[in-house]
Amino acid sequence: MLIASSTGGHFTQVNKIAAALNKEDVAYLVEKHPSIMPKDDMYFLNMFNRKENFVKTIIANTRISFHVLRKTKPKYIISTGAGAVIPCMILGKLMGSKIIFIESFAKVKSPTLTGRLMYFIADRFYVQWPDMQKVYKKAIYRGGLY
DSSP, X not given: OEEEEXXXXXXXXXXXXXXXXXXXGOEEEXXXXXXXXXXXXXXXXXXXXXXXXXXXXXXXXXXXXXXXXXXHOOSEEEEEEOGGGHHHHHXXXXXXXXXXXXXXXXXXXXXXXXXXXXXXXXXXXXESSGGGGXXXXXXXXXOOOO
């Protein structure tokens, strides 16, 4: 299983899920940031900013994601976003991984850009607020991660 995440709250949320999983079967693909302490089986993406070096970062993160996916061969990829993980999720889907996406806890009534994209490729799409099922008709609501 691969946990793919950007930093901050996204990483905090997926760690709640990872805590319940068998650690031996989990690898991480996360944005490189001083707040994230490296662990075994952790790979790093470039920081993503939609306003600066967007194309360069997408290309670099696509290459990194491809190499990590080839190495880890995950059956499942779990993510709460954000933009840095989009190449990983798309490539993972093309390479046969099942995609599980959880829309951000911070989004109570409106979708994220990443969520809008992942809704169409995710095998399972979860929301953390009941009102978000109005936005994502096929989403699954099971409560929040916090």
